[in-house]
Amino acid sequence: MPRKEAWGAVFKDITLGQYFPEDSILHRLDARIKLGICFALLIVIFMLKSYLQYGIMMLAIFILILMSKVPLSLYLKSLRPMVILILFTGIINMLMTDGQVIYQFWVFKITYEGVTMAAQMLLRIVLLVVASAILTYTTSPIVLTGALESLLKPLRVFKFPAHEVAMMMTIALRFIPTLIDEADKIIKAQTSRGADFSTGSPMVRAKALVPVLIPLFVNSFRRADELAVAMEARCYNGGDGRTSLHVPRIIARDYVACAVCVLVCAGVLVVNYY
Amino acid sequence: MIEIKDLTFAYEEKQVLKNISLDIPQGQFIAILGHNGSGKSTLARMMNALLVPDSGELLVNGVNTKDEARMMEIRRSVGMVFQNPDNQIVAAIVEEDVAFALENLGVESSEIRRRVDLALEEVGLSDYATHAPHYLSGGQKQRVAIAGVIAMQPNIIVLDEATAMLDPKGRRDILALVEDMHKKGKTIVYITHNMSEAIKADRVIVLDEGELVLDGTPREVYANTSAIVDAGLELPRPCQVTTALGLGVALDIDESVELINASK
Numbered sequence: 001m002p003r004k005e006a007w008g009a010v011f012k013d014i015t016l017g018q019y020f021p022e023d024s025i026l027h028r029l030d031a032r033i034k035l036g037i038c039f040a041l042l043i044v045i046f047m048l049k050s051y052l053q054y055g056i057m058m059l060a061i062f063i064l065i066l067m068s069k070v071p072l073s074l075y076l077k078s079l080r081p082m083v084i085l086i087l088f089t090g091i092i093n094m095l096m097t098d099g100q101v102i103y104q105f106w107v108f109k110i111t112y113e114g115v116t117m118a119a120q121m122l123l124r125i126v127l128l129v130v131a132s133a134i135l136t137y138t139t140s141p142i143v144l145t146g147a148l149e150s151l152l153k154p155l156r157v158f159k160f161p162a163h164e165v166a167m168m169m170t171i172a173l174r175f176i177p178t179l180i181d182e183a184d185k186i187i188k189a190q191t192s193r194g195a196d197f198s199t200g201s202p203m204v205r206a207k208a209l210v211p212v213l214i215p216l217f218v219n220s221f222r223r224a225d226e227l228a229v230a231m232e233a234r235c236y237n238g239g240d241g242r243t244s245l246h247v248p249r250i251i252a253r254d255y256v257a258c259a260v261c262v263l264v265c266a267g268v269l270v271v272n273y274y
Numbered sequence: 275m276i277e278i279k280d281l282t283f284a285y286e287e288k289q290v291l292k293n294i295s296l297d298i299p300q301g302q303f304i305a306i307l308g309h310n311g312s313g314k315s316t317l318a319r320m321m322n323a324l325l326v327p328d329s330g331e332l333l334v335n336g337v338n339t340k341d342e343a344r345m346m347e348i349r350r351s352v353g354m355v356f357q358n359p360d361n362q363i364v365a366a367i368v369e370e371d372v373a374f375a376l377e378n379l380g381v382e383s384s385e386i387r388r389r390v391d392l393a394l395e396e397v398g399l400s401d402y403a404t405h406a407p408h409y410l411s412g413g414q415k416q417r418v419a420i421a422g423v424i425a426m427q428p429n430i431i432v433l434d435e436a437t438a439m440l441d442p443k444g445r446r447d448i449l450a451l452v453e454d455m456h457k458k459g460k461t462i463v464y465i466t467h468n469m470s471e472a473i474k475a476d477r478v479i480v481l482d483e484g485e486l487v488l489d490g491t492p493r494e495v496y497a498n499t500s501a502i503v504d505a506g507l508e509l510p511r512p513c514q515v516t517t518a519l520g521l522g523v524a525l526d527i528d529e530s531v532e533l534i535n536a537s538k
């Protein structure tokens with residue numbers, strides 16, 4: 001049944017996330033450094049003004065794409081959900097910006113400034129999406145979670161639950177595939193008893209899912225309960241005093257990556273003054 | 275070593291364990307049998323200070339489970355393996371799950387690494403160290419859970435129906451591992467309602483409605499045919515045959531064949 005496969009596909013996308021296992025320099029870089037660099041790039045992208053700056057940034061991102069060894073088609077795929085947003089903001093910007101009119105019809109004016117705005121907006125969104133995709137394609141969600149935890153740790157001073165957030169993400173990553181399997185089993189069981197998930201209006205099909213979601217929900221509570229007991233039995237007592245199997249070490253190449261990032265960002269920002 | 279003195283426990287109104295007294299010496303392989311709802315899991319949780327007795331005492335290596343300050347000490351010396359393989363694996367990578375207890379205990383990373391590798395080797399899953407548990411079979415998942423316990427180096431291991439959801443091969447693998455750990459000097463508390471899984475134990479106790487009704491070697495306990503039926507259990511097939519023929523207890527097929535041949 002094509003429709004059910006489509007469901008499977010939807011779920012699968014959630015499971016696998018974005019990670020694309022490869023052996024590239026970017027994959028091997030320390031995840032905390034990668035997160036930091038990605039964050040710096042996102043900020044700089046927001047500050048871009050001139051086409052020259054955009055040009056340098058696009059070149060930098062393009063080099064990163066090549067270094068990641070992740071196929072270009074995947075990056076294009078990551079942009080697909082953004083198409084509507086890009087078109088929408090582009091059109092709004094084009095029509096709503098005042099300035100030197102190049103073309104006019106009915107109440108709409110397209111201005112030179114509007115076109116510039118729209119083009120920059122488009123480039124900006126593309127750069128933002130691709131920059132974050134480079135991070136998520138080259139870092140497994142598990143490693144990323146660990147990196148987030150260690151970067152957020154200082155915030156514990158302000159009572160931010162860094163460990164708890166990371167533990168929640170770890171458990172979610174662990175259980176999403178299990179729950180998807182379970183949903184699949186329930187769907188198959190209900191289908192064999194005559195339930196129909198594949199025909200009717202979206203409303204009807206959504207309603208057909210209720211008997212799938214309820215057992216899934218109830219079971220999740222049972223699972224959560226058992227997992228909590230198992231965690232306690234294994235001496236879990238919150239984040240205090242915890243150590244870790246993996247202690248990621250920052251090595252020479254991470255420092256080099258940082259330095260290059262700082263140079264590129266600084267270069268992009270000062271180039272306007274020349 | 276576990277010492278239980280006159281232990282009682284109730285969930286709200288329902289009396290689940292009644293006046294249980296039991297001493298489990300270090301290095302013993304004890305099987306706890308009982309039908310559904312007889313209180314086996316409740317007793318198991320007592321041994322790990324997940325629950326504490328309403329009255330009476332439970333001491334693990336001499337430490338009272340009511341002593342909250344020493345709870346972690348108890349939990350690190352009593353490893354628990356539960357029934358559902360899916361609901362006791364915490365991390366999304368096998369080796370990280372095996373490391374979970376050690377991380378909680380604040381063991382140093384290099385030591386965690388060493389113990390995790392050893393534990394995975396012991397359960398035969400070294401090749402799966404960096405896999406996602408999701409892709410393992412039920413039996414392999416249970417072995418991951420056991421590796422997590424082994425890595426903690428407890429001297430007591432409690433398995434609460436750890437094989438109930440496995441196929442025969444998975445079940446045999448786990449039983450072999452359990453015997454292996456017993457040979458290495460661990461105290462084993464093996465909970466099941468399948469009597470044929472308990473034949474390898476040094477000692478078998480039977481719980482019925484929260485009461486300890488039988489206690490002895492498998493051979494002694496299995497001879498009480500009517501008490502076993504009363505407790506809602508079923509003797510292993512070979513034993514059913516030989517006791518029905520009035521030939522006494524046979525623990526496995528070979529023994530029953532011998533007994534039957536000898537009687538001719």
Ligand SMILES: Nc1ncnc2c1ncn2[C@@H]1O[C@H](COP(=O)(O)OP(=O)(O)OP(=O)(O)O)[C@@H](O)[C@H]1O
Pocket residue numbers: 285286288290308309310311312313314315316317435467
């Ligand atoms: N959290 C709880 N709250 C209230 N009652 C409970 C709770 N857990 C168990 N019980 C009840 O206590 C009794 C003993 O439960 P327990 O889980 O110890 O039995 P068991 O021998 O492990 O059974 P099974 O073979 O089904 O695992 C059962 O009647 C059960 O309904």
Ligand SMILES: [Mg+2]
Pocket residue numbers: 314315316434435
């Ligand atoms: Mg139970």
